[in-house]
Amino acid sequence: MKPPCPSPTGRRKTRCVPLLLLSLLLLWASLSTVQAAPQLSGPDILLEGVATDVQASGLDPDRPWHIDDGTRRHPLEVDADGVATLSLTVTDGPRTLSLYDASNTPAATLELDPVPAWLSLLPALTAITLALAFRQVILALFAGLLLGGWVLHGMNAGAVLGAFGDSVNVHVLSAASDSDHMSIVLFCLLIGGMVGIISRNGGTRGIAERIARVIRGRRQAQNSTALLGLAIFFDDYANALIVGNTMRHITDRVRISRAKLAYLVDSTAAPVSAIMLVTTWIGFQVGLISEAMDAIDDWNESAYSVFVNAIPYNAYPILALAFVFLVAWSGRDFGPMLTAERKALSEPGARQAMSSREAIVEEADIPTKEGIPTRALNAVIPMIVLVAITLGGIYATGLAALGGGDHELRDIFGEGDSFSAMMWGSLAACVTAVIMTQVQRLMSMTETAHYWFEGVKSMLLPITILMMAWALASVNEDLHTSDFLVTVLGDSLSPQWMPAVIFGLAGFTAFATGSSWGVMGIMMPLVVPLAWAVLEHNGMAGTAEGMPLLYASVAGVLAGAVWGDHCSPLAETTLLAAMASGCDLIDHVRTQLPYAMLVGIVALLFGALGTGFGLPWWLGLAGGVATLTAVLFTLGQRATAATKVATASA
Structure with a gap:
């Protein structure tokens, strides 16, 4: 049997167009009826001992859901869009979160690996300390920016290059592109x-x-x-x-x-x-x-x-x-x-001589x-x-x-x-x-x-x-x-x-x-x-x-x-x-x-x-x-x- 559109003639091509559109329409309709799979998402960086939000999405609002953090279960309040947010504080090292439905079937998991909370102060403290030591504010701010990027990138040797690139390419550029x-x-x-x-x-x-x-x-x-x-x-x-x-x-x-x-x-x-x-x-x-x-x-x-x-x-x-x-x-x-x-x-005739310190000021x-x-x-x-x-x-x-x-x-x-x-x-x-x-x-x-x-x-x-x-x-x-x-x-x-x-x-x-x-x-x-x-x-x-x-x-x-x-x-x-x-x-x-x-x-x-x-x-x-x-x-x-x-x- 020949395919429906074997010929390259214009008439056969025009017959294929309605079929193609109909196929795309049916595909879109079928995809729109498929609900997104449940997912768990958390912050890019988690501070130990500091409350943070974990979001669950793709949930059925008509069914009960909860998150198990290994120590207790947290019931979720799901909105009409199938999204729920949980505020969580992690104090005892890495933890795995599991999302469950009413039948206790695990639907998604999320690994949380907190970092010491004091690390979040390092950029500001570094900027202040270097400003005190060297009296160079721009240098101090850049050093704080670089250190903050290093913490965000995972604090390993390779993170230094990523932090250096992001210091200008991401953070300064983002500041400069803001209309206000x-x-x-x-x-x-x-x-x-x-x-x-x-x-x-x-x-x-x-x-x-x-x-x-x-x-x-x-x-x-x-x-x-x-x-x-x-x-x-x-x-x-x-x-x-x-x-x-x-x-x-x-x-x-x-x-x-x-x-x-x-x-x-x-x-x-x-x-x-x-x-x-x-x-x-x-x-x-x-x-x-x-x-x-x-x-x-x-x-x-x-x-x-x-x-x-x-x-x-x-x-x-x-x-x-x-x-x-x-x-x-x-x-x-x-x-x-x-x-x-x-x-x-x-x-009245005495005048003070200018010291050498003033000469350095432009x-x-x-x-x-x-x-x-x-x-x-x-x-x-x-x-x-x-x-x-x-x-x-x-x-x-x-x-x-x-x-x-x-x-x-x-x-x-x-x-x-x-x-x-x-x-x-x-x-x-x-x-x-x-x-x-x-x-x-x-x-x-x-x-x-x-x-x-x-x-x-x-x-x-x-x-x-x-x-x-x-x-x-x-x-x-x-x-x-x-x-x-x-x-x-x-x-x-x-x-x-x-x-x-x-x-x-x-x-x-x-x-x-x-x-x-x-x-x-x-x-x-x-x-x-x-x-x-x-x-x-x-x-x-x-x-x-x-x-x-x-x-x-x-x-x-x-x-x-x-x-x-x-x-x-x-x-x-x-x-x-x-x-x-x-x-x-x-x-x-x-x-x-x-x-x-x-x-x-x-x-x-x-x-x-x-x-x-x-x-x-x-x-x-x-x-x-x-x-x-x-x-x-x-x-x-x-x-x-x-x-x-x-x-x-x-």
């Missing part, structure tokens, strides 16, 4: 470009000169320096370099010591950048908070809203700024700073172009555009997400798309700076583009740190590091002590490493899930009592990082402030350290501890300011008065 992450990167780059333009076209110097015109004495010089530090809020590097270089000749004229100038510069640069709503810091901070929140299923607040809500609990930066104005207004000093001020008054300052007018509006208008469009964009997107109508401002900002708004604002600010520069013929288009790119390049280091921090956070999530910390600390760490412990740990690490951003990158992905879990364990997660503690824990990382940065001779802003002020680095650290330690202890007592034990944030800040005022007026003296007394006695 790239929004933050673009925001930082565009902000850097705007800073490059307004620094070169005379805008930032114009702001400085406007403030300098009103100076008539020592008090006005110090207050003007502090006010200028607030005005250049958008970047701490630009703040330190612009304020230090601009105010140095003015403070020299009224016989203010270089150490005092360096303190005023350093203690306004990072604090104001850390708490303002739109700065080069905010993209970094919001990105870290967003990454940390991804590990929490029950917390749906936006990362930007978390940052804003954490600002009132960010006690150290707020109190540091308050103390700067107290010192400037009162004219009082104590400790090594008082000695430096007396020396400046008695030896000067990120972009000088104003020679021969052009310095107009403050060239910086003020782009910054107003940046702030207005960013905040307006968050408001508009938040209102749209809520469907319009009347809502509280906090709810609107909480639902806003901060990532898109930040990109809109930074792009509009860049375009505004370019247009203003071209309309006034301050620079050619080629020169404007060049200095825009110079500003962009200044952001490459923090962006690199951010990428590595995101990648390390991804590895920590795969290793269930936060789950282990919750298991170990969840019962012992009191929610009330969390903000203080986090603040102290972040401060110590930042002091030892000299990198506030590195500390935030390492600690934030660990702290936020831990804080949420501790609150959840105590029945406080998402409650009116618990959320202030959560915001205070987030603020503890940010505030502690700034505190340690201020105390450390290794910090980049410390080096830049000393260099821009023409002050010896060690003199700057020695004179600033007592002030930073005083503010840090007050912030710990009235901010972190006070908040933890129920003190309202506003009352804690008020108590902190009152305490700082009392200490300053008790220990501090006016250098002018002391000099007059010394002269009279002589």
Whole structure:
């Protein structure tokens, strides 16, 4: 008998088509009626003593099922899709799980081989230890990333190559391909470009000169320096370099010591950048908070809203700024700073030589172009555009997400798309700076583009740190590091002590490493899930009592990082402030350290501890300011008065 389609003619071919389609249709129908075989699946890595989820799929919802782990049977609740999940903790080595149906017939098995739970801490501990030892944050983060990949790949000799390849090909690439992450990167780059333009076209110097015109004495010089530090809020590097270089000749004229100038510069640069709503810091901070929140299923607040809500609990930066104005207004000093001020008054011609330490710092300052007018509006208008469009964009997107109508401002900002708004604002600010520069013929288009790119390049280091921090956070999530910390600390760490412990740990690490951003990158992905879990364990997660503690824990990382940065001779802003002020680095650290330690202890007592034990944030800040005022007026003296007394006695 001949086959149904023996001939290659067109007519025979067309007869085969319906038969083929019918066969495929019958095959699909038969396959669709066949239920998938039951299966058991578990995590890629299982930590000993830490609860994990095992999933059974392909189950018949109408039949009872259970899993036998060798010690007991666990009944399963099967959903309509034939899937059931079992939370299991393995503490005694390898174990075989068996899936049974109602007739006790084994349907599937799964081998579980747990690894010591402390291994999940190795990446973070390695990053912190290497950062302490070598003071190289990028190297430390990469080493932690590599070690985490090695643990994930099985901890054998061959796993090293797999971990090395995945460090960039998987983890960093995954961090870079995330749309929210790239929004933050673009925001930082565009902000850097705007800073490059307004620094070169005379805008930032114009702001400085406007403030300098009103100076008539020592008090006005110090207050003007502090006010200028607030005005250049958008970047701490630009703040330190612009304020230090601009105010140095003015403070020299009224016989203010270089150490005092360096303190005023350093203690306004990072604090104001850390708490303002739109700065080069905010993209970094919001990105870290967003990454940390991804590990929490029950917390749906936006990362930007978390940052804003954490600002009132960010006690150290707020109190540091308050103390700067107290010192400037009162004219009082104590400790090594008082000695430096007396020396400046008695030896007006004496100038300190720059030490070799400052020479290793690459000067990120972009000088104003020679021969052009310095107009403050060239910086003020782009910054107003940046702030207005960013905040307006968050408001508009938040209102749209809520469907319009009347809502509280906090709810609107909480639902806003901060990532898109930040990109809109930074792009509009860049375009505004370019247009203003071209309309006034301050620079050619080629020169404007060049200095825009110079500003962009200044952001490459923090962006690199951010990428590595995101990648390390991804590895920590795969290793269930936060789950282990919750298991170990969840019962012992009191929610009330969390903000203080986090603040102290972040401060110590930042002091030892000299990198506030590195500390935030390492600690934030660990702290936020831990804080949420501790609150959840105590029945406080998402409650009116618990959320202030959560915001205070987030603020503890940010505030502690700034505190340690201020105390450390290794910090980049410390080096830049000393260099821009023409002050010896060690003199700057020695004179600033007592002030930073005083503010840090007050912030710990009235901010972190006070908040933890129920003190309202506003009352804690008020108590902190009152305490700082009392200490300053008790220990501090006016250098002018002391000099007059010394002269009279002589």
